[in-house]
Amino acid sequence: MPLMNVLGIETSCDETAAAVVADGRSILSSIVASQVEIHARYGGVVPEVASRQHLLTIVPVIERALTTAGVSWRDISIVAVTNGPGLAGSLLVGVNTAKSIAAVLRLPLVGVNHLEGHVYANWLVEGEPPIFPALCLIVSGGHSDLVLMSGHGQFKRLGRTRDDAAGEAFDKAARVLGVGYPGGPALEKAAQGGKASLVLPRAWLKGTDDFSFSGLKTGLFHLAQERGIKPGSPVVNDAAASFQEAVAEVLAVKTVKAAERLKVKNIVVSGGVAANKLLRRYLLEKSLVPVFIPLLSLCTDNAAMIASCGYYRFQSGRSDGLNLDVVSSLAIGSDRVMTESN
Numbered sequence: 257m258p259l260m261n262v263l264g265i266e267t268s269c270d271e272t273a274a275a276v277v278a279d280g281r282s283i284l285s286s287i288v289a290s291q292v293e294i295h296a297r298y299g300g301v302v303p304e305v306a307s308r309q310h311l312l313t314i315v316p317v318i319e320r321a322l323t324t325a326g327v328s329w330r331d332i333s334i335v336a337v338t339n340g341p342g343l344a345g346s347l348l349v350g351v352n353t354a355k356s357i358a359a360v361l362r363l364p365l366v367g368v369n370h371l372e373g374h375v376y377a378n379w380l381v382e383g384e385p386p387i388f389p390a391l392c393l394i395v396s397g398g399h400s401d402l403v404l405m406s407g408h409g410q411f412k413r414l415g416r417t418r419d420d421a422a423g424e425a426f427d428k429a430a431r432v433l434g435v436g437y438p439g440g441p442a443l444e445k446a447a448q449g450g451k452a453s454l455v456l457p458r459a460w461l462k463g464t465d466d467f468s469f470s471g472l473k474t475g476l477f478h479l480a481q482e483r484g485i486k487p488g489s490p491v492v493n494d495a496a497a498s499f500q501e502a503v504a505e506v507l508a509v510k511t512v513k514a515a516e517r518l519k520v521k522n523i524v525v526s527g528g529v530a531a532n533k534l535l536r537r538y539l540l541e542k543s544l545v546p547v548f549i550p551l552l553s554l555c556t557d558n559a560a561m562i563a564s565c566g567y568y569r570f571q572s573g574r575s576d577g578l579n580l581d582v583v584s585s586l587a588i589g590s591d592r593v594m595t596e597s598n
């Protein structure tokens with residue numbers, strides 16, 4: 257059987273990404289043009305700026321994905337594109353480009369849910385992929401979900417955040433501590449130089465698979481005011497370490513307990529916060545079943561995960577055609593994304 261090459265396109269937030277993936281498992285190319293530096297000067301993603309930047313970058317990024325993969329248009333079998341959740345203007349650029357390509361080349365078009373896409377970063381591994389049933393922890397800028405995956409495309413949400421997403425909490429904490437942008441990696445770096453010695457609240461929400469990080473965020477805010485933790489002050493590193501430990505501990509303990517209760521075969525972690533080394537360590541240490549966590553470069557937004565998810569969706573009979581719409585929402589990092597309220 258010839259390989260089925262999927263062209264994946266991802267423009268849901270502030271990364272313009274294209275990738276070519278063979279048979280859902282093997283990355284031939286994965287190009288990500290980050291807009292981080294452009295948005296850094298505003299302290300968050302500006303939706304209008306993001307969509308205009310996608311418009312400028314999308315074609316060169318796709319061309320580079322093909323060249324790097326060493327394939328021509330004739331070698332592409334399916335086009336997969338993120339159609340939500342995300343910023344409407346950003347999504348429209350990727351979806352419209354994917355539609356044009358699919359229309360001209362008469363290729364099947366598959367719309368991919370961004371969060372499902374994140375999960376499929378775990379199929380882009382050498383060796384055996386995860387087996388079902390698996391418990392998925394999806395921790396991104398807009399989501400902190402525990403999801404039971406019983407087969408390809410078969411997801412049942414067990415729990416979610418009741419307020420801030422884990423990534424959003426990292427971004428807000430980074431702002432409070434003034435450690436830089438983007439918040440997650442900046443806070444992780446600050447935490448490396450500190451001790452987790454400060455007491456911060458953890459919301460366990462016992463008897464549920466839900467999360468809550470707003471109390472922790474408020475706790476950090478009060479601590480910063482009481483102790484006078486100003487950007488650059490020496491306790492900043494300890495505060496960052498204490499905050500990071502609280503988030504990682506709650507996520508890891510609740511995930512492992514749910515995995516034991518549900519008797520799943522694997523834990524599958526994904527989303528930008530999965531890049532956090534302490535969270536990775538806690539999950540690997542505490543879990544009794546194998547834990548899949550993507551390579552660092554595949555935790556944050558990329559198009560290889562979208563191509564992989566699109567491949568499995570197509571295999572299970574999904575093809576959306578040119579009527580594909582976008583499913584927008586400010587689901588992605590409502591703190592990272594600049595709105596009138598922040």
Ligand code: KG4
Pocket residue numbers: 269395396397398399422423424426427438439440441444527528529530531532533555556557588589592
């Ligand atoms: O999945 P992602 O790239 O975009 C969304 O779909 O939201 O996730 C971005 C989020 C941001 O909130 C960012 O601060 C967080 O992931 N993040 C991290 C780390 N790297 C990215 N959080 C903690 N530690 C990290 N190393």
Ligand code: ZN
Pocket residue numbers: 370374396397527528556557
């Ligand atoms: Zn994402």
